[in-house]
Amino acid sequence: xxxxxxxxxxxxxQKAVPILINGLQRESYRGYDSSGLVIFDNDKTICLKxxxxxxxxxxxxxxxxxxxxxxxxxxxxxxxxGVTEANAHPHSDCHGNIWLVHNGIIENxxxxxxxxxxxxxxxxxxxxxxxxxxxxxxxxxKNLEEAVRKALRQVRGAxxxxxxxxxxxxxIVVARLSSPLLIGITGKKEYLxxxxxxxxxxxxxxxxxxxxxxxxxxxxxDLLILREKQPELLEIESEDAQKKGFPHxxxxxxxxxxxxxxxxxxxxxxxxQGAARLGGLESVKEKLREIDSxxxxxxxxxxxxxLVGEYMLEEYAGISTDVDLASEFRYRKPIFxxxxxxxxxxxxxxxxDTLAALKEAKRKGVQTxxxxxxxxxxxxxxxxxxxxxxxxxxxxxxxxxxFTSQLAILALLTLYLxxxxxxxxxxxxxxxxxxxxxxxxxxxxxxTSVQIxxxxxxxxxxxxxxxxxxxxxxxxxxxxxxxxxxxxxIHAEGYxxxxxxHGPIALIDENFPTIVxxxxxxxxxxxxxxxxxxxxxxxxxxxxxxxxxxxxxxxANDVIYIPKTLEMLTPILSVIPLQLFAYHMGVxxxxxxxxxxxxxxxxxxx
Ligand code: G6P
Numbered sequence: 001x002x003x004x005x006x007x008x009x010x011x012x013x014q015k016a017v018p019i020l021i022n023g024l025q026r027e028s029y030r031g032y033d034s035s036g037l038v039i040f041d042n043d044k045t046i047c048l049k050x051x052x053x054x055x056x057x058x059x060x061x062x063x064x065x066x067x068x069x070x071x072x073x074x075x076x077x078x079x080x081x082g083v084t085e086a087n088a089h090p091h092s093d094c095h096g097n098i099w100l101v102h103n104g105i106i107e108n109x110x111x112x113x114x115x116x117x118x119x120x121x122x123x124x125x126x127x128x129x130x131x132x133x134x135x136x137x138x139x140x141x142k143n144l145e146e147a148v149r150k151a152l153r154q155v156r157g158a159x160x161x162x163x164x165x166x167x168x169x170x171x172i173v174v175a176r177l178s179s180p181l182l183i184g185i186t187g188k189k190e191y192l193x194x195x196x197x198x199x200x201x202x203x204x205x206x207x208x209x210x211x212x213x214x215x216x217x218x219x220x221x222d223l224l225i226l227r228e229k230q231p232e233l234l235e236i237e238s239e240d241a242q243k244k245g246f247p248h249x250x251x252x253x254x255x256x257x258x259x260x261x262x263x264x265x266x267x268x269x270x271x272x273q274g275a276a277r278l279g280g281l282e283s284v285k286e287k288l289r290e291i292d293s294x295x296x297x298x299x300x301x302x303x304x305x306x307l308v309g310e311y312m313l314e315e316y317a318g319i320s321t322d323v324d325l326a327s328e329f330r331y332r333k334p335i336f337x338x339x340x341x342x343x344x345x346x347x348x349x350x351x352x353d354t355l356a357a358l359k360e361a362k363r364k365g366v367q368t369x370x371x372x373x374x375x376x377x378x379x380x381x382x383x384x385x386x387x388x389x390x391x392x393x394x395x396x397x398x399x400x401x402x403f404t405s406q407l408a409i410l411a412l413l414t415l416y417l418x419x420x421x422x423x424x425x426x427x428x429x430x431x432x433x434x435x436x437x438x439x440x441x442x443x444x445x446x447x448t449s450v451q452i453x454x455x456x457x458x459x460x461x462x463x464x465x466x467x468x469x470x471x472x473x474x475x476x477x478x479x480x481x482x483x484x485x486x487x488x489x490i491h492a493e494g495y496x497x498x499x500x501x502h503g504p505i506a507l508i509d510e511n512f513p514t515i516v517x518x519x520x521x522x523x524x525x526x527x528x529x530x531x532x533x534x535x536x537x538x539x540x541x542x543x544x545x546x547x548x549x550x551x552x553x554x555x556a557n558d559v560i561y562i563p564k565t566l567e568m569l570t571p572i573l574s575v576i577p578l579q580l581f582a583y584h585m586g587v588x589x590x591x592x593x594x595x596x597x598x599x600x601x602x603x604x605x606x
Contacts, residue, residue: 005195006074007102007103008072008200011171023192028053029601031397035074036050036088038092042068072099080126080128092133098165102159103180104160107128128157135151136165152177159178160175174218176214182208185205193218198393260390260401274431284369291367294340299325301402302402309343309345313413316418316423319421330360341369342358343413349377368384371410373388373389396594398582398593415431438569452560455560466493467481471521480515480578486599487586487593514534515544517544542559
């Protein structure tokens with residue numbers, strides 16, 4: 001089973017079913033293909049499962065009047081075993097005593113299963129998860145938490161687990177290792193459990209984030225955790241999960257970017273000093289003064305943000321920067337010295353590869369930092385210091401507002417570190433001023449949405465696209481192509497424009513349009529040469545250009561204008577038309593843009 005799934009649990013006085021269903025709906029943005037729940041209703045155990053969307057489960061619930069105030073729910077995204085009801089969670093032991101839901105992967109499930117089968121356990125699914133139910137059954141006498149503790153000693157892999165037992169009623173036992181799990185407290189003798197704060201935001205006032213290797217025992221009167229933790233205030237507003245009138249979360253999140261950039265910058269830009277105030281880095285300020293190189297680790301869109309950060313940090317902060325896919329970093333043997341810091345970038349703060357790479361860096365004694373959106377997430381807690389994005393919940397699977405926010409924070413970090421080194425106050429002031437203009441400029445870019453929709457109508461039937469950019473906008477080309485792939489399932493390739501001649505130009509013809517990000521910057525003329533080369537081969541060209549560049553119209557089939565800003569900040573503007581283009585293409589082609597097929601919001605398995 002996989003952590004792109006979602007867990008919800010409830011224990012209290014209210015009917016559990018509506019609370020569980022609501023929680024599952026609020027987790028469903030993560031991507032899922034089946035769902036299920038189990039309720040203890042007096043003497044009865046009711047377990048219902050359904051393949052497909054949550055509606056299918058709700059349909060099954062229509063005719064049942066379930067009074068129970070105690071249960072677990074789950075949305076599953078298949079990894080081990082096909083999409084079937086048998087493989088959907090909850091899973092149970094041989095005798096219907098132990099019931100559990102799981103996110104994560106039990107890596108040694110085959111050997112455990114073999115052993116348990118030899119001992120007479122009978123399995124009814126193909127999942128790795130079911131093995132945990134049988135293992136707990138093996139150790140169960142009277143006390144559920146004792147059995148869980150013993151069982152988990154034999155388990156390798158990652159898990160967030162919520163478990164209930166018929167023979168030890170009135171309690172939920174939860175456990176976590178490398179997969180998020182939190183306990184919501186309402187203050188009214190009731191508790192919720194979830195893998196995502198969104199799920200319980202309408203009910204819970206406070207949350208306890210479980211740490212790795214912790215087991216918690218929840219009863220209506222008490223919450224017992226192995227290591228005592230103070231509840232933190234739950235910062236996600238429940239209305240955050242609503243679409244606020246937009247047809248899709250993705251569009252809402254694209255349209256929020258003026259606000260999210262404002263939030264990222266608020267109180268952090270010191271215009272007169274040409275510097276930045278980053279409270280989350282204060283504790284390591286002196287150590288950072290010694291740093292002369294940074295290794296950025298991230299996945300997906302966050303990786304693209306890291307690539308832009310590399311240009312920023314090297315040009316303005318004089319810090320040698322490398323950017324690694326976290327999934328590669330964890331398997332190579334990076335060489336660090338005392339002057340290197342590792343910077344993890346992650347919207348969710350739960351991406352397994354990013355987390356593993358981070359842990360590897362920590363093991364080597366390297367100074368670690370994070371740029372993270374989800375407050376209290378694993379990356380936020382594992383890093384020595386960091387900066388929060390304050391972008392609000394991002395529900396659309398394809399990342400949009402988190403990306404631009406990551407870029408804004410990277411610019412702040414550049415100012416912060418640069419001013420500790422050789423960045424002059426005058427250049428610092430210039431960056432600071434331009435940063436503060438961004439929210440206004442973003443509004444201008446967002447107003448091109450109607451024009452971009454028309455563009456999408458014109459290009460919607462093409463099946464291949466190139467995205468080209470150079471220097472700061474090379475990562476934007478990668479990100480633009482990724483967005484189109486994710487949302488519209490159209491084949492798209494992002495390239496550094498200079499690479500065009502080294503292979504990809506062979507593909508150019510009238511059926512293979514190219515989007516060139518060519519703002520008026522230091523590589524503008526190089527980009528123009530590439531546009532000429534494409535035109536000479538009858539390739540259609542869409543250009544993202546700077547306002548006032550009238551000449552570009554002669555070369556391009558279509559032009560989208562963005563306002564002028566500092567070169568290092570152009571990606572924050574130039575990516576927005578590409579997000580909108582992908583969005584409109586996806587909608588026009590009938591795709592599920594908020595939950596693209598096969599994708600998950602937070603990839604918490606390797
Ligand atoms: C998944 C998401 C992407 C995201 C990536 C990294 O693949 O679908 O949108 O960019 O994970 O996620 P993170 O939460 O670490 O930024």
